[in-house]
Amino acid sequence: MKVLLVLSHNLYSVLRIPHNQAALEQHFSDDDDGPVSSQGYMPYLNKFILDKVVEGTFEKEEVDALCWTLCSKKNYHPNTNGTAVLSNKDAEFLWCLFNFLTEDKYPLVLVPEEVEYLLKKICAVLNVELNSVDLEEFWTQECVREGMSVWSFLELVNSGVLGRGLDRERLSSAIEDVYREIVGNVLKEGYLWKKGHLRRNWTERWFCLKPSALCYYTSEDRKECKGSIELDNNCCVEVLPEREGKRCMFCVKTLNKTYEMSAPDSKQRQEWTAAIQQAIRLRSEGKSSLHKELKARRQEVREERERRRAMREQETQRLQDLQGEKEQKQAELEHLKEAQKQAQASLLQEEERRRKQHEELQRALEEQLREAEEARASMREEMALKELEAEHQRKRIRELEELQQRLEEALHQEIKARQDEENYRYTQARLLAEEEEKTKALLSLQEEQEELLEQMQKEKRELRRDMEEKANALEEAHKQLENIRASRHRVDQDIAAAQRKQRQASTSVKHWNVQMTRLMHPISPGDRRALAPAIRVPSLGDGRLPATRGSIRETDRHNGDGESEREDGEKPRVLHKTYSEPV
CATH class of the missing domain: 1.20.1270 (Substrate Binding Domain Of Dnak; Chain:A; Domain 2)
Known part of the structure; x- marks a missing residue:
């Protein structure tokens, strides 16, 4: 319970919320409605702390430091034998960068593409090459294929993946620069010569460019801010010719004033003018952070890549199904x-x-x-x-x-x-x-x-x-x-x-x-x-021959009407005649 009380006092302090000692003591009283009850600590955190937070009234770096202190005590265990590359402050910066680049999902994990992007960003500031062999060996592990936790990331950096033998101060400076660029939303920093408005003299200042304003300090420790140039849709940046013994000049024009500056060389002038134009574009588009936009773009690219991969897998599966159907149809065709x-x-x-x-x-x-x-x-x-x-x-x-x-x-x-x-x-x-x-x-x-x-x-x-x-x-x-x-x-x-x-x-x-x-x-x-019989000439119907002076005798007798034998195919009867002698 004492730990929760201390945590609540710290949250009140870093979030700039007035303390409500009575509500705090009442909530943490030893009764059924206290922190050991079913309600727990979260209702009090939401009602009396988070609901009272006002944006812009607190320093985000202090909140990050408090959260890092709470988390690191339990989860971050660097090597105590002196082989750890990161200091506690560097680990805090990397922890903040990790939280910035992760997606809004719990538990917070960083995809391999974002890890590689962050490591390459640090290596670019260090002007060294990333050890891709060790990184690829690390990606082959089953536990980090879908994403890695912040503690695994810190362990990876402590293992020397950014390059062995580097100076710790150089590494800390590079990590701080990347932290200020990504988390601190600093587009560009550096020394420039600025022309004054009253005395019209040239003074060297440390400029810090953010999407909302261009601030300048007396030195790079940024302890004393000498002024700020608010950037909006009405601002523009122009390149000026050489004059008054100053080279590589450019100016930032607002509605009320024109700020003249001089860069060390033409390359720096080009980088500053491009960065200021980018800040003006982000402000005109209503975007507060360049790296949030880049993160969203990278996330869209990953999602698009995942969609394409899913589509390729679906297409491959469909092709396999079609191949199976083709083979089945081929078998059916062979059967047919x-x-x-x-x-x-x-x-x-x-x-x-x-x-x-x-x-x-x-x-x-x-x-x-x-x-x-x-x-x-x-x-x-x-x-x-x-x-x-x-x-x-x-x-x-x-x-x-x-x-x-x-x-x-x-x-x-x-x-x-x-x-x-x-x-x-x-x-x-x-x-x-x-x-x-x-x-x-x-x-x-x-x-x-x-x-x-x-x-x-x-x-x-x-x-x-x-x-x-x-x-x-x-x-x-x-x-x-x-x-x-x-x-x-x-x-x-x-x-x-x-x-x-x-x-x-x-x-x-x-x-x-x-x-x-x-x-x-x-x-x-x-x-x-x-005496002689009468001679009769037969008609055509009886089939008999007429007699002459002699008697006519037939050798064959008629059977029936005289036509049946001929109908049976027998030979016609032969007529034999005898003649009588004349008296």
């Missing part, structure tokens, strides 16, 4: 290719099977056509045999008398005409039956071809060639059918010619019957005419 090959193999097998089936159908059709040709040839042979038989009958009938021979020839022509008609009718009926069978076969083949076409169109368009061959076969079969129909037409014409011949033979027979009747009455004797 294998399935396609199998389908093509099965399709080729099916095509081969259908081709064989089509060849079998074509062979069956050719076999049927060959059988039809053989039947047609046998019919021609049979007709040729019948023609020979008819010629033999005609030779035997020539032995008859001239009149009888003519009559026999006429009858033979009639018989032949009837036989031709019957044969033609039989041939026509068989051709019609064959035509009907062929038509049915063609229709079934056409239906099967249509089914095959529909099935082939559904399965694959590539079987179109086979269907075209079937169509050609069907066209050839149609041609054969047309040939058969033409043959039938010719047979019909032959039957019509035979019928015409039959009508002519019937007319001739009727004419010869009349003549035979006229000739037979005068020469027949009475008793013989009475």
Whole structure:
């Protein structure tokens, strides 16, 4: 409790807050609402100290010193053997720089980029190079990759990373300069000659440039401030020519006054004019610190780099996912290719099977056509045999008398005409039956071809060639059918010619019957005419031959109506005639 009381008194002092002894004693009384209660010390700190702080009424360096004293006693343990590089004041300055450069996150850690920036800044003031090898070895440690604490940072600096063998005073001066530049918000410091306004004499002063004002002191210890130049939007800096024995002159113009100054050399003049212009720009933009702006820019760059790294990682992950999907699709494509090959193999097998089936159908059709040709040839042979038989009958009938021979020839022509008609009718009926069978076969083949076409169109368009061959076969079969129909037409014409011949033979027979009747009455004797049977000339329907003077005897008897034997394909009956002797 005494420690908290002392801490509260110190905070009152450094923050320039009036002491409230009664509230302090009441809060720290030994009751349930005291510091050992559930409320603790933070409510009192917020209510009675922090809420009463007024900006600009206290010195930030005193607050930093108090905080450093509280923190360092517990956490900062430099080497006691004399190898530590930093003094306590240097460690305090670095602690303040560390707190300034860290992000507003708890716990406070400094990212490696900011640590390197701070170390390079100190090395630039020292005019030495940073030991990158030791720094890289330090970054490889797992504990500092995401950021390092202030105590690790102080340990790193004490290890000699800024360069071994440096003078401690030189190092302290460099750390103080960097501290004043970054934390003290000093843009530039140095000696310049200033021209007075009243005496108009030149006096050397120590100038300290901040974003709000340009202050000048009698010496660099900054104990006695001789004046201050307030910088705002109305100020400007100009380079002046040499005059009054002064070189490298420039001036700062405000609304009321113009301050003339002289730098040691042109380089210093250029640096001072650039720094003053930068201070005027920061003031016009409403920014109170250059390094806060640079810190924000570096943080934006880091965030942008982190975003880009995250985007690269996402892009890499997406590319990996796409690669995986590509490999998966490649595997699926290979599987589909294998399935396609199998389908093509099965399709080729099916095509081969259908081709064989089509060849079998074509062979069956050719076999049927060959059988039809053989039947047609046998019919021609049979007709040729019948023609020979008819010629033999005609030779035997020539032995008859001239009149009888003519009559026999006429009858033979009639018989032949009837036989031709019957044969033609039989041939026509068989051709019609064959035509009907062929038509049915063609229709079934056409239906099967249509089914095959529909099935082939559904399965694959590539079987179109086979269907075209079937169509050609069907066209050839149609041609054969047309040939058969033409043959039938010719047979019909032959039957019509035979019928015409039959009508002519019937007319001739009727004419010869009349003549035979006229000739037979005068020469027949009475008793013989009475005994002899009457001679009758048969009509075309009964199929019997007329008798002459002798009796006519048939060697074969009729069965039925006399036409069944001829319909069965038997040979026509042979007529044998016997002649009676005249009385």
